[in-house]
Amino acid sequence: MKIHDKHYRTIWSTEDTPALVEVIDQRVLPFTFTTVTMATPQDAHDVIKDMVVRGAGLIGATSGYGMYLAALNASDANFKQDMIESAALLKSARPTATNLAWAADRILKATSDCLNKEELIKTAFKEASAIADEDAEFCRQIGLHGVDLIKAIWEKKGRRTVNILTHCNAGWLAFVDYGSATAPIYAARDQGIDVHVWVDETRPWNQGARLTAFELQQEGIANTLITDNAGGHLMQHGEVDMVIVGTDRTTHTGDVANKIGTYLKALAAHDNDIPFYVALPSSTFDWKLDKGSDIPIEERSGDEITTITGVSKNDIIERVRLTAENTKAANYGFDVTPARLVSALITERGVVNAEKKAIHAMFPENCLHS
Numbered sequence: 001m002k003i004h005d006k007h008y009r010t011i012w013s014t015e016d017t018p019a020l021v022e023v024i025d026q027r028v029l030p031f032t033f034t035t036v037t038m039a040t041p042q043d044a045h046d047v048i049k050d051m052v053v054r055g056a057g058l059i060g061a062t063s064g065y066g067m068y069l070a071a072l073n074a075s076d077a078n079f080k081q082d083m084i085e086s087a088a089l090l091k092s093a094r095p096t097a098t099n100l101a102w103a104a105d106r107i108l109k110a111t112s113d114c115l116n117k118e119e120l121i122k123t124a125f126k127e128a129s130a131i132a133d134e135d136a137e138f139c140r141q142i143g144l145h146g147v148d149l150i151k152a153i154w155e156k157k158g159r160r161t162v163n164i165l166t167h168c169n170a171g172w173l174a175f176v177d178y179g180s181a182t183a184p185i186y187a188a189r190d191q192g193i194d195v196h197v198w199v200d201e202t203r204p205w206n207q208g209a210r211l212t213a214f215e216l217q218q219e220g221i222a223n224t225l226i227t228d229n230a231g232g233h234l235m236q237h238g239e240v241d242m243v244i245v246g247t248d249r250t251t252h253t254g255d256v257a258n259k260i261g262t263y264l265k266a267l268a269a270h271d272n273d274i275p276f277y278v279a280l281p282s283s284t285f286d287w288k289l290d291k292g293s294d295i296p297i298e299e300r301s302g303d304e305i306t307t308i309t310g311v312s313k314n315d316i317i318e319r320v321r322l323t324a325e326n327t328k329a330a331n332y333g334f335d336v337t338p339a340r341l342v343s344a345l346i347t348e349r350g351v352v353n354a355e356k357k358a359i360h361a362m363f364p365e366n367c368l369h370s
């Protein structure tokens with residue numbers, strides 16, 4: 001998608017220097033546009049841990065390219081062991097998004113029969129590029145399936161503006177391109193359907209305020225920023241037609257882990273009879289966990305709550321304290337919305353009920369359990 005009218009993906013390898021991989025630095029968006037270059041698996045680990053990149057799909061793509069960088073940096077004699085160690089390093093960066101381990105394991109599997117380093121590098125690059133391309137393509141397909149849900153509401157409303165609420169950033173910045181929750185919105189725009197997006201600010205990291213509002217603005221989609229607590233009020237007053245969010249991990253039984261606060265939006269949507277959709281590529285399903293309560297929930301530093309980053313009048317990016325010094329803060333990154341509150345999942349293969357039987361029927365090749 002576009003930033004200042006130029007098309008970008010969130011991650012790319014520079015063709016004339018294939019030893020390097022570049023990402024957009026999301027810590028400083030929307031105040032400034034800058035990129036970070038990775039040369040080693042440690043760099044890839046660090047950009048994920050420090051949230052230079054974030055969002056399930058992009059974390060997965062970064063993990064894939066991180067494994068390619070691991071191949072480039074592996075020793076000639078011990079490259080298989082080096083790859084296993086790099087996969088463990090990458091997986092330790094953040095706990096909740098499934099795509100991180102999924103991508104590292106996919107590269108390990110693809111390279112398991114490589115006989116020498118040259119073959120290893122070639123295979124790892126091919127697979128990492130396939131993961132990134134697939135992520136973009138699957139999001140595009142999510143858009144094509146999800147747009148029918150928006151269109152149905154638009155028709156029912158006599159073609160008046162469809163108001164969609166979203167939480168956090170499951171936009172193209174959280175993936176390689178298009179986004180999951182935003183892909184149906186971009187597809188609706190392309191089909192001439194009038195949409196308006198309520199953007200939850202998404203404290204404490206403000207992915208909604210800094211990233212979702214920014215990327216929607218860049219694409220010319222009408223949007224309004226709201227506090228995290230405003231959604232219920234808007235729903236009670238008929239100002240929300242549907243909710244579409246992303247997910248960092250969804251169990252094969254339909255329980256959805258997403259940015260903290262999502263569960264409360266699902267409860268409010270349920271109470272107000274508003275459809276609550278979750279958009280995800282199949283790489284975000286956890287095919288092993290049966291219960292959402294078993295999903296590891298990241299706990300981050302309390303400093304993210306007691307301080308806030310913004311830009312001053314002089315265009316200087318600054319971090320300021322919001323609280324009394326030494327205020328104790330607990331920073332849970334994600335919560336789990338039980339399947340019963342999810343109207344449906346929007347995947348690259350179509351819209352599916354958030355329940356095991358339906359999910360297994362749509363993705364039979366991934367089912368480890370009956």
Ligand code: MRU
Nearest residue numbers: 054055056168169170246247259
């Ligand atoms: O902590 P983050 O920014 O990596 O969290 C990810 C998210 O942005 C959201 O939870 C998102 O809605 C789902 S990830 C596509």
